[in-house]
Ligand code: ADP
């Protein structure tokens with residue numbers, strides 16, 4: 078879809094048509110139905126304000142729901158039930174958030190009650206009182222300020238040191254980012270009188286700009302400043318290290334000074350905890366964080382601090398877009414191209430797009446930032462809906478890495494690494510610098526094959542091969558999580574001739590440790606960092622130079638700053654060229670450049686060797702020789718010619734069933750319903766195409782067969798009209814017990 082969602086106005090749901098008669102309260106209840114439910118008020122109608130929670134009878138039980146409004150119904154009073162209890166005297170959600178969630182539920186055609194449930198912190202969802210203690214944070218006492226170390230307690234020392242370099246009070250949620258067991262670490266520090274808990278200081282300190290912006294940063298900042306009081310969408314298009322964050326900070330400083338709040342959305346926080354410190358220290362204000370690692374209480378505290386206006390900055394992952402912020406003055410969406418801003422299950426919203434909707438309604442600026450902007454945003458920019466602000470040079474004088482395509486076909490390649498890469502690694506290591514090898518595949522080998530009969534060990538539940546995990550001695554399916562011991566014999570012919578085929582991070586780790594025994598190899602992937610705290614430890618080892626060779630998956634690609642890395646090898650760069658999805662190539666280009674951005678950040682120039690089996694492929698050539706912009710322009714042309722987003726609007730109806738044909742039969746029926754509806758509406762049939770049903774790219778997943786129907790339209794309106802018709806048919810489908818289905822508007826991928 079297109080991010081600004083211009084011209085989209087949701088159709089009124091059946092219950093929004095006011096009728097004369099009985100006064101009722103409309104309640105969004107978390108059940109898989111699109112509509113709200115009408116209830117009789119107890120006492121005065123006006124105390125049921127939108128955004129208040131109520132307990133209502135539902136079926137044979139009771140539920141907690143959110144009031145979305147009041148109205149009148151002509152239904153007989155005997156058919157209506159009364160609300161059991163009003164939980165809030167003041168709404169827990171302000172009108173603009175109720176409006177945003179309602180709008181989003183309508184746009185994404187998702188049950189409105191479930192949308193509200195997604196947006197509320199668990200404790201509020203479960204009905205506990207919205208009252209929490211006042212937002213607080215942790216600071217060093219005078220004694221703490223003069224203490225450098227807690228003897229025999231490294232975790233306490235580390236936390237103490239962290240507080241030492243932190244400006245102002247540090248919240249529970251931020252402590253959690255720093256140390257996953259922070260609560261146990263903090264207790265003794267408090268009892269020793271080194272740290273105290275304080276009610277957060279509501280006045281921001283005097284924030285000083287320590288970095289003088291360069292000319293391009295200055296221009297970007299001025300442009301946003303000039304639009305600070307209205308809706309304005311900027312795309313900061315700047316390579317990694319070009320100083321985008323400094324521009325965000327410069328604008329945020331002004332916003333906070335004027336008494337307003339800033340919302341920063343990121344794809345992931347766990348990978349870049351230093352960003353939070355950077356905001357807090359640069360702005361000297363109260364920064365709150367919402368991320369997936371928080372427990373319910375910490376989440377509630379952080380949410381509340383934003384909602385009562387005491388937090389100046391809220392940094393969060395996608396669901397933070399729904400957090401109430403009474404004085405919101407600016408939204409920043411960093412890494413706006415990243416797919417994790419789109420929720421891929423349940424309520425499938427795109428946080429960047431909702432940020433734009435929210436900013437428009439609040440009449441405030443929204444700043445998107447990326448080194449590799451999404452094709453959607455570039456398309457928007459070309460239509461004049463977004464203002465592009467370029468940062469073309471690296472701040473602090475660092476130079477861009479040189480990118481070289483290396484042919485990885487033929488005999489030169491040992492275990493997937495070309496001689497050229499190995500040779501350059503040797504040179505870099507001898508100079509005392511670091512090398513990084515990137516491969517987007519964890520485990521030891523992606524395939525375990527029998528040399529005698531050539532059969533491959535597959536997952537019993539999915540159409541997929543099992544990945545060999547040598548460290549744990551297991552075969553694992555990366556799609557459904559199934560696992561079993563690595564067999565000694567082929568499961569088809571029972572020969573003892575099983576061999577590993579292909580490379581994963583474990584195998585490259587093993588190979589390089591062998592090849593360069595005098596250097597330390599550090600593997601960073603989901604497996605090596607699974608245990609709590611391991612990721613932080615690994616990143617610290619990488620940044621300090623304690624390990625000289627870094628091997629990793631895309632976990633390495635995001636945001637980290639490794640100043641000593643001067644060589645990056647990207648192994649299977651070209652997998653995306655032949656991906657099954659319309660977005661594969663775009664993602665490939667973004668990933669290559671994000672990985673490349675790790676090299677030469679500081680004063681040392683870097684080199685990136687991109688290995689490919691298709692080095693002559695025109696898109697790879699364009700990406701490496703002419704840059705991301707040219708690459709994106711070509712991709713946009715292709716999308717236009719082949720009718721894919723952002724040139725058409727699409728929705729994907731996915732279905733799955735335990736039997737082979739169930740899902741596609743179901744979708745065939747649905748397609749008939751759509752075609753039946755559409756024939757009478759020329760204005761819709763002229764625009765809409767319904768493709769499929771087709772098997773999902775991986776038909777069988779976790780034992781279920783998957784099929785999909787693609788709805789596609791040049792105009793947004795006809796598509797949404799059809800989805801509005803379709804939803805009730807889906808909800809009342811008698812097959813629903815056997816068939817699981819989901820509707821994905823503006824899907825991120827087709828997988
Ligand atoms: P990005 O967000 O685009 O990756 P950052 O804002 O993190 O870039 O900047 C990269 C590095 O350059 C940081 O260490 C930052 O402090 C430094 N930096 C940014 N702008 C300037 C500037 N104008 N002068 C000096 N250093 C800068």
Ligand code: ZN
Pocket residue numbers: 536537538539541554555556557558559779
């Ligand atoms: Zn599986």
